[in-house]
Amino acid sequence: MGKPTETRRAEIIEGALAVAAERGVNTVTTQAIADQVGIAQSTIFRHFKSRDEIFSAAVNRTGATMLQTLEPCFSGAGSADQRLCKLIRLQLEYVSNNKGLPRILFSDRLHIESPELKQSVQRVMRNYTSRVSQLLQEGMDNDCFDRSLDPDITASHLVMLIQGLLMRWSVFDFDFDLDSESQPLWEFISRAVRPN
Amino acid sequence: MGKPTETRRAEIIEGALAVAAERGVNTVTTQAIADQVGIAQSTIFRHFKSRDEIFSAAVNRTGATMLQTLEPCFSGAGSADQRLCKLIRLQLEYVSNNKGLPRILFSDRLHIESPELKQSVQRVMRNYTSRVSQLLQEGMDNDCFDRSLDPDITASHLVMLIQGLLMRWSVFDFDFDLDSESQPLWEFISRAVRPN
DNA sequence: TTGATTTGTGATTAACCAATCGCAAATATA
DNA sequence: TATATTTGCGATTGGTTAATCACAAATCAA
Numbered sequence: 402m403g404k405p406t407e408t409r410r411a412e413i414i415e416g417a418l419a420v421a422a423e424r425g426v427n428t429v430t431t432q433a434i435a436d437q438v439g440i441a442q443s444t445i446f447r448h449f450k451s452r453d454e455i456f457s458a459a460v461n462r463t464g465a466t467m468l469q470t471l472e473p474c475f476s477g478a479g480s481a482d483q484r485l486c487k488l489i490r491l492q493l494e495y496v497s498n499n500k501g502l503p504r505i506l507f508s509d510r511l512h513i514e515s516p517e518l519k520q521s522v523q524r525v526m527r528n529y530t531s532r533v534s535q536l537l538q539e540g541m542d543n544d545c546f547d548r549s550l551d552p553d554i555t556a557s558h559l560v561m562l563i564q565g566l567l568m569r570w571s572v573f574d575f576d577f578d579l580d581s582e583s584q585p586l587w588e589f590i591s592r593a594v595r596p597n
Numbered sequence: 598m599g600k601p602t603e604t605r606r607a608e609i610i611e612g613a614l615a616v617a618a619e620r621g622v623n624t625v626t627t628q629a630i631a632d633q634v635g636i637a638q639s640t641i642f643r644h645f646k647s648r649d650e651i652f653s654a655a656v657n658r659t660g661a662t663m664l665q666t667l668e669p670c671f672s673g674a675g676s677a678d679q680r681l682c683k684l685i686r687l688q689l690e691y692v693s694n695n696k697g698l699p700r701i702l703f704s705d706r707l708h709i710e711s712p713e714l715k716q717s718v719q720r721v722m723r724n725y726t727s728r729v730s731q732l733l734q735e736g737m738d739n740d741c742f743d744r745s746l747d748p749d750i751t752a753s754h755l756v757m758l759i760q761g762l763l764m765r766w767s768v769f770d771f772d773f774d775l776d777s778e779s780q781p782l783w784e785f786i787s788r789a790v791r792p793n
Numbered sequence: 794t795t796g797a798t799t800t801g802t803g804a805t806t807a808a809c810c811a812a813t814c815g816c817a818a819a820t821a822t823a
Numbered sequence: 824t825a826t827a828t829t830t831g832c833g834a835t836t837g838g839t840t841a842a843t844c845a846c847a848a849a850t851c852a853a
Contacts, residue, residue, distance in 0.1 A: 406800080425709040427623070431841060441802050443843080448800090452841060509700055512768055513621035523769065547788075551781075558785045562754065565761030572708055573719065585747075589754045592743075593789035601820095602830080627811060637832045639813080644830090648811065 409448045412438050414459045418501030426508040429456075453515045456505065460518060463502050464525035468532075470495050475532045481540025482591070488536070489563070489590070490583045496567055497579045503571040507564075530560050537594070546594045559590060605644045608634050610655045614697030622704040625652075649711050652701065656714060659698050660721040666691050671728045677736025678787070684732070685759070685786070686779045692763055693775045699767040703760075726752050733790070742790045755786060 416437035420429045431452055435442040449455050474488035496502055512519040534556035540546040566586065570579050612633035616625045627648055631638040645651050670684035692698055701707065708715040730752035736742040762782065766775050 409800085425705045427706045427710075430839085432839090442841090443803075444801055446842065504705060507703065507764060507768065508705060509621045509703070509767060510623045512770065513624070519770075526765075554781050555785065558758065558782065561761030561765060562757050563761070564764060565757030565759070568703060568760060568764050569722075569757065572703065572705060574708065585750050586754065589751065589789055593785055605830085626809085628809090638811090639833075640831050642812065 406448050409440075409444075410458065413445060413448060413455060414462055417455050417459055418463065418499070418505070420501075421504040422500035426504050426510055453518060457515065457518045457521060459501075459505060460521045460525070463499060463505075464521070467495055467499075467502070468525070468528065475536055480545055481536055481543060482545040482594075485533075485536055485540065485590070485594075486587045488533070489587050490580075492563060493566075493579045493583045493586075496570075500571070500575060503567040507568050507571060526560070530556050533559055540594075544596055547596045550594060555594065558593075562586065562590065602644050605634075605636075605640075606654070609641060609644060609651060610658060613651050613655055614659070614695070614701070616697075617700040618696035622700050622706055649714070652707055653711070653714050653717065655697075655701060656707075656717050656721075659695060659701075660717070663691055663695075663698070664721070664724065671732060676741055677732055677739060678741040678790075681729075681732055681736065681786070681790075682783045684729070685783050686776075688759060689762075689775045689779045689782075692766075696767070696771055699763040703764050703767060722756070726756050729755055736790075740792055743792045746790060751790065754789075758782065758786065 413434055416434045417429050420433045420437050424433075431445045432442045434455070435445055445452075445455075449458070471488060471491055474484045474491060477484060479487075506522060506525075512522065530553075534552040537546055537550065537552040537555055541548050541550060541552065563586075566579075566582060570577065609630055612630045613625050616629045616633050620629075627641045628638045630651070631641055641648075641651075645654070667684060667687055670680045670687060673680060675683070702718060708718065726749075730748040733742055733746065733748040733751055737744050737746060737748065759782075762775075762778060766773065
């Protein structure tokens with residue numbers, strides 16, 4: 402007991418994500434988080450001003466961590482199509498190990514109740530899509546991808562595909578193996594972006 | 598006052614969908630529905646046994662109506678690719694006019710809290726995907742689509758795309774025109790399924 | 794060691810919620 | 824018309840929730 406607040410904040414965020422993953426965002430009450438962490442409900446408010454602040458911090462933290470994990474796919478070595486293929490695989494792998502992320506990210510609760518949080522989520526999504534677009538543009542320049550593509554629109558379609566898959570996986574309670582979806586998904590995407 | 602219960606049930610379902618569309622599923626309280634319809638909160642329970650029963654009825658009703666609307670695309674006349682293109686367009690158009698549907702359909706609240714409702718949603722989605730798969734198979738037989746495609750897997754990818762788009766639209770609070778997304782979406786899909 | 798700040802907790806509060814109940818008005822039935 | 828059933832509503836109830844507060848323990852600074 403008596404841990405520094407930064408440690409507690411991390412524990413609380415983790416706890417919130419764990420509860421969201423296990424039982425859905427709507428069950429993430431301050432009491433549920435406290436039980437998960439092993440502290441009193443009121444202790445939560447020593448480290449966060451409000452419940453929404455927990456969600457906000459969770460989105461910002463996991464969003465940043467995820468982008469950092471995927472960074473090599475955007476700026477690393479290798480051809481553009483190899484890196485795009487790797488991005489799909491890494492993305493699904495990352496979410497497999499962080500099930501709370503799609504639950505929170507796709508919960509309409511957050512966006513409507515907290516405009517600030519909505520901004521956070523939208524920023525993460527825009528950032529992500531923008532990087533995919535750059536990767537596509539790079540591949541088009543190197544004839545990995547079809548030059549007639551619109552990189553921005555195509556990027557948003559790729560993000561939609563991944564989001565649709567993640568949402569289905571989340572909504573269907575993680576009852577299929579996400580990692581094994583990456584190969585057929587890449588084959589589909591590959592067909593859509595390859596040069597004629 | 599004193600309307601027959603079937604009329605009231607329809608009004609209440611409509612009211613619930615309207616509130617979900619405007620302010621999110623989590624704000625769909627019996628009080629909010631009652632205000633929307635213009636009746637007392639307790640009157641809700643004259644026509645529905647519980648709040649969950651309202652959601653269940655809403656999903657069943659709108660799910661059936663949607664499949665009925667899209668039926669011509671699956672079993673109607675025209676080439677397979679024309680009908681698939683039309684399906685995209687009609688699907689987005691339908692949801693444009695029924696914004697509450699994606700909000701409810703993609704809410705984790707329902708799936709986790711009500712197993713019965715989860716079954717309903719999964720049945721609708723499986724039915725939908727299965728029909729898309731049949732349409733793909735038909736197009737493959739007629740050389741509209743590439744013969745090397747796996748129709749089931751490809752169908753699930755098409756559904757993911759649509760779901761991803763709808764979710765993004767819902768999450769971003771309907772702040773872009775959904776109908777104008779159908780053309781570029783079809784171009785993307787067309788690339789992925791066309792013969793070599 | 795002493796005094797101040799931080800962290801933790803139980804009790805409490807005020808708001809919100811789904812659902813119930815008694816009673817009144819409306820509607821249907823005879 | 825007379826009576827029974829349905830529909831509507833205000834008041835209420837029991838449960839849940841985020842957030843506050845006074846007070847205690849632990850940690851830190853001097």
